Amino acid sequence: MSQLQLKDLYDGFRNPEVIEGFAKLINEEAKKLPKPVNIMEVCGGHTHSIMKFGLPQLLPKNINFIHGPGCPVCIMPKERIDHAYILAELDDTILVTLGDMIKVPGSHGSLQDARAKGADVRFVYSPLDTLKIAQENPDKKIIFFAIGFETTTPMTTSLIDIVIKKEIKNIFFHINHVTVPEVMVELIDSRDEHVDSYNNRIDAFLGPSHVSVITGSKIYEKFPKKYNRPVVVAGFEPVDVMEAILMIVRQFNEGRCELEVEYKRLVSYDGNKKAQALIEKYFEKASLFKWRGLGNIPDSGYRLKDEYAYLDAEHIYADILPKEEIEDHKLCICGDILRGMAKPNECTIFGTACKPQTPLGSCMVSSEGACAAYYKYGNLL
Ligand code: SF4
Ligand code: SF4
Secondary structure (H helix, E strand, O other): OOOOOOHHHHHHHHHHHHHHHHHHHHHHHHOOOOEEEEEEEHHHHHHHHHHOOOHHHHOOOOOOEEEOOOOEOOOOOHHHHHHHHHHHOOOOOEEEEEEEHHOOOOOOOOOOHHHHOOOOOEOOOHHHHHHHHHHHHOEEEEEEEEEOOOOOHHHHHHHHHHHHHOOOOOOEEEEEEEEEHEEEEEEEOOOOHHHHHHHHHOOEEEEEEHHHHOHHHHHHOOOHHHHOOOOEOOOOOHHHHHHHHHHHHHHHHHOOEEEEEOOOOOOOOOOHHHHHHHHHHEEEEEEEEEOOOEEEEEEEEEEEEEEHHHHHHHHOOOOOOOOOOOOEEEEEEEEHHOOOOHHHHHHOOOOOOEEOOOOOOOOHOOOHHHHHHHHHHHHHO
16 A cells, blocks of 8 residues: 555645635625625734635635734834844854744844854754753753744743743743734734724635634634634645635625634644643733834733743843834835735835845735745736
């Protein structure tokens, strides 16, 4: 018997005939829509799937995608990247982080630049890989610069759990974990008056499935109930996205406004309770977290509880980490893109001064960023 390949698992969800079948159904349903529907995909993973498989071309003109703020690298403000840079430059530290974070420019440069100047910066695929680095470098302080949405937060808390239980003395944490529902609220019910002008552009949300694997779909309940926006939690494959679009369009046509789950193969209402318990054990909500382009959003980020302050690099190095907020490059419109107000190709330096090789803003750096997706797959538009 031949061995199961990864592609055997996703092939069916990329089947062109199934995608076309959904496109037909959506086009039929969309004829009955009383007005155009703008659907925000909150997550950069969805943006990439939508662009990579050319889904906008398959949809009727009265269904539009709005690309949302869902990439933890894209929303990281420069001042926090500067924190990482400063910590990496210390003689006795090794700064460890995940993937694309290493390329995002802060005001001193990126972590990649810091590395070129001699700082010890490493990237890992899993936070748990930090344990090996700590073991091999007992004389160094290993600072894990933790990023990500609800999906990766439990992996950081697992690392914290091991560090505490095994009494590992040389691993510390700079916490930058953020949460999805609070930013969705910000986009439709912002405290800033200037945001009102585009508030009503978002008619419905595609919820990121892997976030809900951890949190459960329950985190989106308030959007249909309180904010009158349907949410469909969708997987990342093109068949998932097309099915979710059909579910949203049917809700509008049938006069329903509900939370539905397309990605039933892994998402439950309650989510992963063990992972949630671990998060609650070590973290509490920070009263404010600054999102790049969106400003300070209440309750949208985590911090280590005070009793674990001895592990918290932000606390330990408070004297050398700047607190001032830093503006982005003046031509970069990442802020508008992350708010769903503009598309990447509306940026005047998109694809010229700003490219993946020379990114001027974070949306071009992250492989999940909207500008990177447009640059890579824009010819499919
Ligand atoms: S971290 Fe998850 S939710 Fe965020 S952009 Fe990536 S895939 Fe989407
Ligand atoms: S193309 Fe570059 S400069 Fe323009 S918005 Fe995107 S990341 Fe910012």
